[in-house]
Amino acid sequence: MGEPVRVDVVAVDPMLEAGAVAALHSCPDVEVVTTGGPAQVTVVIVDGVDAEALDLVRATRVAAHRPEVVLVATDVAPAEVLHVIAAGARGLLRRREAGPNRLARTVLAAAAGDCTVPPDMLDRLLGTEIGTELGSGFGAAVSIPHARSAGPGLSERERAVLALVAEGRETGEIAKELSYSTRTVAVVVHDITRRFRLRNRAHAVAYAIRAGLL
The missing domain is CATH 3.40.50.2300 (Response regulator)
Structure with missing residues (x-):
């Protein structure tokens, strides 16, 4: 024990x-x-x-x-x-x-x-509609893609960045924590949102949790 x-x-x-x-x-x-x-x-x-x-x-x-x-x-x-x-x-x-x-x-x-x-x-x-979108205030609707659309999933770098996003960290904090440039962090988040057709960082966190990627 x-x-x-x-x-x-x-x-x-x-x-x-x-x-x-x-x-x-x-x-x-x-x-x-x-x-x-x-x-x-x-x-x-x-x-x-x-x-x-x-x-x-x-x-x-x-x-x-x-x-x-x-x-x-x-x-x-x-x-x-x-x-x-x-x-x-x-x-x-x-x-x-x-x-x-x-x-x-x-x-x-x-x-x-x-x-x-x-x-x-x-x-x-885990439903397709969540009654809020983080970062844009309470009450706005956000659609979360189904987990089966996850494709190849996330790379280790993407997962590390997104895990810190999920903790509420800002871009600069994430960059310092992972020893990346702020530009690299921004590009990683942008690539995730573009690849999975997500709206923003909060939408990416919701999707990754739902898809079991975090």
Whole structure:
């Protein structure tokens, strides 16, 4: 058995934080650490998925120890799922679903690099229409091509770039992380969107997740 996954919890409401900490303490594969410590996964608890919540996810992802993020929200609209993923979250749960076992499984999946979304929302995510287009605000429609049109898939370089795009990184940050020029990053993203007939970076992330390319 390996070392337990180090987890911390961030919540505006101290009672919610205490509840999540207590739930995680019941899992032997998880070690709860003090907020701000070197956690592998941070559980972020919010009421709704608004700009402030997404900023909190992004800020947590770029912390010194770069933890994965599991977002627990009271209410999550299907149209907001891709916003959460693009902001860098690896897991998403509604608060009513975040019992000890479910929360622990989602945390462990995030630590392993897997992305967990509620099944009913995943069904909508895998549909041909998603009720939002990232980067252009909430509410616009976006069509995601079917996975069978993926063709040869992505090269390692394309996958590395797109994975960082999915974390909400800007072009300059991606270039620095991968030791590429900003032009190279821009060309890679452009090639992906052109080859798969996608609209923009956010559409590319949605498509890659749906097609199992990330």
